[in-house]
Amino acid sequence: MRNPTLHELQHPGTSDDAHAHHHPFLQHHFEDLGQQHEASTLGMWFFVAQEILFFGGIFMAYSVYRHMYPEAWSAGAHHQNWKIGLFNTIVLIGSSLTMALAVWGAQGAKRKLTTVMLVLTLLLGMTFVGVKGFEYREHIHEGLFPGSHFTYVDHAHPELTRGVELFMVFYFTMTGLHALHMIIGAGLLIWFIKRAWRGDFGPEYYSPVEIMGLYWHFVDIVWIFLFPLLYLIH
């Protein structure tokens, strides 16, 4: 006789269904798919919590220097093309929509819809990163890449040059870390596209797509803060 788990006591009936099929994706150390799903979702929420602190540190440093060098920060923001930024923002919000639809498709065992939506998410994400790369190229051409390549001089206000360089340090570090998160997300998407096409996901087992969605939305939200801070506020 197997003792009921805490999860089964709280959610009667869930485990018998799962055990009846012996679902291929139920890992041995979990009692049932419900417990496995709750564990992986909670794990991703905790991961997002640590990500918030990770980005929080650099947002804090950004704020300190914005307060210290307001004119330079304003001059730095003028070198950003807000139209491109807005375009990328729309692309990213669109990818969040397709990601959410992919989760919905996985829950409903809509294999083709899930796959198509994950592919669209990947394409939109890569569009974002590509546009970002184009922006980087422009900045480097203008001599705005910090360090020894920084040849830019603010002729109207030469005293702001150091501050603009510092702004660009934050610009490249913040958007660079964000783009790195996008690229990691894209790698995961490729893996999940393969799994979705294979038909791994369904009403019983869709946690990977759902926690992928949590991650993707989080990375989008970071951009929602970066866009005004780096492009819009003068």
Place this chain on the structure above:
Amino acid sequence: MTSTTIDDAPFIEPSATAKRNYLNDEYGVLSWLLTRDHKRIAILYAISVTIFFFVGGIFAFLMRLELLTPEGDLFTSDTYNKLFTLHGIVMIFFFLIPAIPAVIGNFILPIMLGAKDLAFPKINLLSWYIYIIGGTFGVIVIITGGVDTGWTFYTPFSTQYSNTHVFLTTLGAFITGFSSILTGLNFLVTIHRMRAPGLTWFRLPLFVWSIYATSVVIMLATPVLAITLVLLMVERVLHVGIFDPALGGDPVLYQHMFWFYSHPAVYIMILPGMAVISECVAAFTRKKIFGYKFVAFSSLAIAFLGFLVWAHHLFIAGISIYSAMIFSFLTMLVAVPSAIKVFNWTATLYKASVSWQTPMLYVLGFIGLFTIGGVTGLFLGALGIDVHVHDSYFVVAHFHYIMVGGTIMAYLAGIHYWWPKITGRMYPEWWARLSALLVFVGFNLTFFPQFLVGYVGMPRRYHAYAPEFQVLNVLSTAGATILAAGYILPMIYLGWSLKFGRKAGPNPWGAVGLEWATSSPPPKENFHETPTVTWEAYDYPAFLKAMRETQDA
């Protein structure tokens, strides 16, 4: 303690006498390197942190040798700078932070919860590999010439002036940070979602509460260090002025960001020690811990308050007197939950029939030394005294009382306490008691003189000093020799016991807890059937009754 009755204590694991366990379930190097069993991963961590402990110890010993005489005659000042830097980095990032959580926590926590494994076994293995990659950077730095910034990497020295391997070292620390983040995350999810039926929050062993608090701190503080080190690496590589005042940056901001992690990191190191102490006190007094809920919540209170005190490291760095006063006050507040723990352990000892096994000797050492370390922490939290003793050996003595007198004592207590569970063998009691005594005497002789010499003005981090400080420094070096013997001895007798130690029963201490309900060593899946918890934490009669009933059934 009469061990004969203890060996007869009932247990619920029916296969306790069976031959299969996690150690002999599979053989071969790959069965270890690719294992997802939390117990084997704990062993991998145990071996790695032990190696780093002795590496860090060698640096400490070389420093103590240099300080035997007032002249800087053994090493140049540059070499000495590298010695104390590497000692700090190796001990903190590669030993103290992972030691108790990743070794003892990894092994014991899932068993305490009645779970088959941690929630994410593959991520657990990944944590170890990330730790090894980070550690490899550390080893490369050591072999190729070291680093001389101090373990705090203060800017702008670290970013603009130091000609040593700052980038590689910070990259190693950055990478290792993700190892502890993933371990903390794994523990949190496991505690939330993998408890056995009946194991409610207030039935959890206090070990679990303290590890929970540790994991919260790991998860919320470590990413801030990560981003700080990213900014540091960016500044060093590009030569821009994020933290360099000459280029428009703010070095005090670096200190704020660094200590926002590194002060909570002190609690990452001491809270797991407190976790072990609570278990050992309950086991060797055979009593419930006095004021269970106070001890449980004091862990969370330490974790919370620990985030609010970082700027007490900056009292002389130029922060405003008003923020210094606030941080001084908040620092005093941390003493409250810490004192609650000490008082409650002491109250548990009161009128108990205490058995003086080795873990208990370490526990008593911990309680005394942690108290001294904590109270001197209050001295340092007080603004006036801090200005006087800042950057002196008083500070060195203070944090070694917490880190070595506290955490390492607790680690050794835990290793001895759970040794029979981990290996299935008893360690030799006489030798273990001798080494506990050596550690205690050696520790105090090493570090108590440093309080005195620091208070009268010997600054830290110099290889030469004024001749009037020599007597106390000779005492300190003599103590370090005894301490080293106390640390090497367990390596020998614990190794011996693996083959020749007396076989341990499932519950050699007659303690309460699910880990004592399974065989020693445990089977691969910890329990053949998920246990049901019907007893309150440390309720000896109820636990023994439950064990008997399950055994009869």
